[in-house]
Every structure is written in C-alpha cells, then in structure tokens.
Amino acid sequence: MTFHCDFRVRYYECDAYGHANNATYARYFQEAAFDASAALGYTLDWYEEHGYVWLVRDTRIRYHRPAAYGQTLTASTWVDGFSRVRSERRYELHRDDALVADGLSEWAFLERDTLRPTAIPEEVHCDFLPPGKANHMERSRFPKQPPLPAEPVIVHRRVEWADVDPMGHANNAVYFTYTEEAAVQAVAHFGYPMYELIEQGIAFFAMEKRIAYDQPALPGDLLRITTYLSDYKRVGGTRHFLLERESDGARIARAYTRWAVVNPQTGKPRRLDPAIEADVQEHISHG
Numbered sequence: 001m002t003f004h005c006d007f008r009v010r011y012y013e014c015d016a017y018g019h020a021n022n023a024t025y026a027r028y029f030q031e032a033a034f035d036a037s038a039a040l041g042y043t044l045d046w047y048e049e050h051g052y053v054w055l056v057r058d059t060r061i062r063y064h065r066p067a068a069y070g071q072t073l074t075a076s077t078w079v080d081g082f083s084r085v086r087s088e089r090r091y092e093l094h095r096d097d098a099l100v101a102d103g104l105s106e107w108a109f110l111e112r113d114t115l116r117p118t119a120i121p122e123e124v125h126c127d128f129l130p131p132g133k134a135n136h137m138e139r140s141r142f143p144k145q146p147p148l149p150a151e152p153v154i155v156h157r158r159v160e161w162a163d164v165d166p167m168g169h170a171n172n173a174v175y176f177t178y179t180e181e182a183a184v185q186a187v188a189h190f191g192y193p194m195y196e197l198i199e200q201g202i203a204f205f206a207m208e209k210r211i212a213y214d215q216p217a218l219p220g221d222l223l224r225i226t227t228y229l230s231d232y233k234r235v236g237g238t239r240h241f242l243l244e245r246e247s248d249g250a251r252i253a254r255a256y257t258r259w260a261v262v263n264p265q266t267g268k269p270r271r272l273d274p275a276i277e278a279d280v281q282e283h284i285s286h287g
Contacts, residue, residue, distance in 0.1 A: 001078050001079065001128070001129070001130065001133070002076050002077070002078040003032065003035065003036035003039055003076070003077050003078065004074060004075065004076050005031075005032055005035050005074070005075050006072055006073065006074050006075070007028050007031075007072070007073050007075060008070065008071070008072050008073075009024070009067050009068065009069050009070060009071050009072075009073065010069070011069050013069075014068070014069050016194070016195075016198070017066070017198075017203060017205075017264055018068060018069070019066035019067060019068060020066070020067040020068070021176075021177075021180075022061070022063070022176050022180060022206050022209060023173050023174070023176035023177045023180070025061055025063070025093065025101050025103070026059060026061065026172065026173040026176050027173045028073070028075055028093060029059075029061070029075065029077070029091045029093075029103060029105065030056075030171075030172065030173060031075075032075040032076075032077045032091060033054075033077055033089055033091075033105070033107075036077050036078075036089075037054075037128075040127045040128065041127070042124065042127070047112070048112065051111060051112045051113065052109060052110070052111065052112055052118070053109075053110050053111075053112045053115075053167070054087070054107045054108070054109060054110070055107065055108050055110055055115070055167070055172075055213075056105050056106070056107055056108075056172040056213060057086070057106045057107065057108045057212065057213055058105065058106040058140075058142065058210070058211070058212045058213070059103065059104075059105045059106075059172060059210065059211050060103050060104055060105075060208070060209070060210040061101055061102075061103035061208065061209050061210075062101060062102050062103060062207065062208045063100075063101050063205070063206050063207055063208070063209075064098075064099050064100055064101060064102070065095075065098060065099075065100055066100075066205075066267070067093075067095060067100050071095055072095070073093050073094065073095055073100060074093070074094045074095075075091060075092070075093050076091065076092045076093075076094070077089060077090065077091045077092075078090055079128040079129050080104070080136045080137070081129070081135045081136040081137025081138070082120060082125055082128070082129055082135060082137055083137050083139070084119050084120065085108060085109050085110075085117040085118060085119060085120060086106055086107065086108050086109065086117075086137070086139070087106070087107045087109065087120070087128070087137070088104060088105075088106055088107075088136070088137050088138075089104065089105050089107060090102070090103070090104045091103045091104065091105070106139070109124075115216075142210070142212040142254055143256075145240050145242065145254060145256075146230045146240065146285040146287045147285055147287035148226070148228060148285065149228050149229070149282060149283055149284055149285040149286070150282040150283075151228075151282035151283050152226050152227065152228040152283065153182070153185065153186035153189050153226075153227050153228065153283065154224060154225065154226050154227075155181070155182040155185050155186070155224075155225045155227065156222060156223065156224055156225070156246065157178050157181070157182070157222075157223045157225060158220070158221070158222050158223070159217045159218060159219055159220060159221045159222075159223065160219075161219060163217075163219075164219050167216075168218070168219070169216035169217060169218050169219075170216065170217040170218075170221075172211070172213060175211050175213070175243070175253055175255065176209065176211070178223065178225060178243065179209075179211070179225070179227070179241045179243075179255050179257065180257075182225040182227045182241060183204075183227060183239055183241075183257065186227050186228075186239075186283070187204075190276075190279050190280050190283065191279065192276065192279075198264050201263045201264065201265065201270070202261060202263075202264070202270070202272065203261070203262050203263070203264035204259045204260075204261060204262075205259060205260050205261075205262050206257050206258070206259050207236070207258045207259060207260055208257070208258040209255070209256070209257045209258075210255060210256055211253055211254070211255040212253060212254050212255070213252075213253050214251045214252060214253055214254070215250065215251070215252055216252075217243075217245070217252050217253075221245050221246075221247070221252075222245070222246040222247065223243050223244065223245060223246065223252060224243070224244045224245070224246045225241055225242070225243050226241070226242045226244070227239060227240060227241045227242075228240055228283055228284070228285055229280065229283055229284045229285065230284065230285040230286075230287075232277075232280075232284045234261070234271040234272045234274075234277055235260060235261050235269055235270075235271055235272075236258070236259055236260040236261055237258075237259065237284075238256055238257070238258050238259075239256065239257045239259060240254075240255070240256050240285075241253075241254065241255040241256065241257075242254055243255070
C-alpha cells in the first residue's frame with residue numbers, strides 16, 4: 001500500500017544556502033498524503049461531500065542530506081496504523097538511492113463543519129490498512145519542553161492571508177517557516193546576523209524537526225513565539241519553540257529543532273567559536 005510520486009525542487013523552494021527549505025519537505029509530504037488518498041478513491045471532493053476532513057496534529061521530519069534546485073525527489077508514503085479517530089502516516093524522500101528525509105505525521109479524522117474528532121469509517125480503515133496488515137499506531141506524546149532560561153527570545157508573527165489554506169487557517173507547513181524565522185531572529189538578537197555567520201563559514205542545519213499543533217491559527221492572529229536552546233554543544237543542540245496567540249495566551253503549537261553546525265561551503269561539521277557560546281549562555285535552558 002505504499003504510494004510513490006515525484007517532486008522537482010523549484011528555485012523558489014530553496015533557501016539562502018541553496019537547498020530546499022525545511023518547510024518544503026513538509027509540503028511535499030502533505031501533497032504525497034493527499035495524492036495517496038486520492039489514489040484509493042478518497043479525493044478532497046469525497047471528503048467534502050461526506051463531511052469529513054483530515055488535519056495534522058503532529059509532524060516529525062528527519063533531514064539526512066540536502067536537496068538542490070532542479071533535482072527530482074521521489075516521495076514514498078504509507079499508513080502505518082490507526083486508532084479510532086487518528087492515523088499515522090509515514091514518509092520517505094529519496095534522490096536516486098539516497099535517503100534525503102523521512103518523517104511521520106499523526107492525522108486526526110474530524111467532522112468538517114465542527115472540527116470535532118469522529119470515528120474513521122470502516123471502509124476507509126480497510127482501504128488504507130487492509131485486514132491482516134499490522135497496525136503500528138503508537139501515539140508518541142510531544143516531549144515536555146524544558147524550563148525557560150534567563151533570556152529567551154520572543155518574536156511576534158501575524159498570520160497573513162498568504163499563510164492560510166482552503167480550511168481557513170494557517171497551513172501546517174507554514175509553522176516550519178514561522179519557527180525557522182524565529183530562530184534566525186533569535187541568533188541575530190545576540191549579535192550574529194545569519195549572513196555574517198555564513199561569511200564566517202558557519203551554518204545551522206536542521207537534523208530533525210517536530211511540531212505538535214494544539215489549535216488552528218486564524219487569519220489576523222498575532223502569534224507570540226518564544227524560543228530558546230537546550231542540550232547545547234559547540235557542534236549543535238536543540239532549539240525549542242512555543243507558539244501562543246497574543247490576544248488570549250492560547251497555546252497554538254509547540255516545536256523543536258535538533259540542529260548541527262556545519263560549514264555551508266563544504267557541508268562538513270565544524271565547531272562554534274567559544275565567544276558565541278559565551279554570548280548565548282543565558283539563552284540556554286539547563287533544566
């Protein structure tokens with residue numbers, strides 16, 4: 001029941017490093033999931049006609065190697081398990097025989113009008129995970145975020161019209177952009193603009209990213225994004241994010257990125273200058 005489709009990396013999908021941006025992988029996986037569903041007869045029109053919708057509740061992506069403009073990537077996706085109202089879908093992205101990225105998403109099955117969870121119909125369950133195939137649905141709760149350090153960085157981001165998908169709220173892939181931009185601003189806050197770091201042969205590459213979505217962000221919402229570090233080493237660490245709606249403090253999403261320090265020209269690991277470590281000490285949680 002594995003579905004395959006190809007994506008050609010577009011120039012506008014690449015970042016300043018010349019690689020497919022992290023959010024691009026989330027979009028590829030989302031499109032592959034839609035196409036895989038449609039291949040079984042469950043198109044977006046089918047879901048709308050029957051009053052159902054799938055929404056992502058949790059996404060995890062591991063990045064193994066960069067993809068560049070013009071390269072063709074093959075996405076593979078399959079359903080690994082079901083609960084009563086949720087499904088776990090896995091993904092792999094290859095360039096030739098090399099694994100570029102892999103991930104999984106937990107999708108919730110909802111009533112379209114109320115966005116309340118509803119039981120997955122038996123026919124959907126059987127078509128996506130035929131009888132006799134092992135059900136590997138094991139909910140992995142988002143890990144507890146470490147306590148705030150002395151100097152977290154807070155970034156504000158408005159949900160713009162361009163961020164919103166046909167469901168009327170910020171698309172799940174947009175949160176990858178929100179958190180990445182917050183990380184860039186956090187580094188600049190401590191006196192290290194990203195372009196200056198690139199000139200010094202320093203880049204921060206994501207190895208893994210996970211986002212748990214608690215409730216939708218709507219057009220016009222002002223989001224407060226709190227970010228800080230933990231598990232810091234001079235060769236990498238973990239950056240945490242908490243996204244809240246400014247007007248009422250409601251938690252919208254949580255995220256983390258595990259990152260490594262590399263030379264952007266060679267792609268090889270390197271160590272940060274001790275001066276940078278000293279400057280960000282108050283930004284690191286040791287809890």
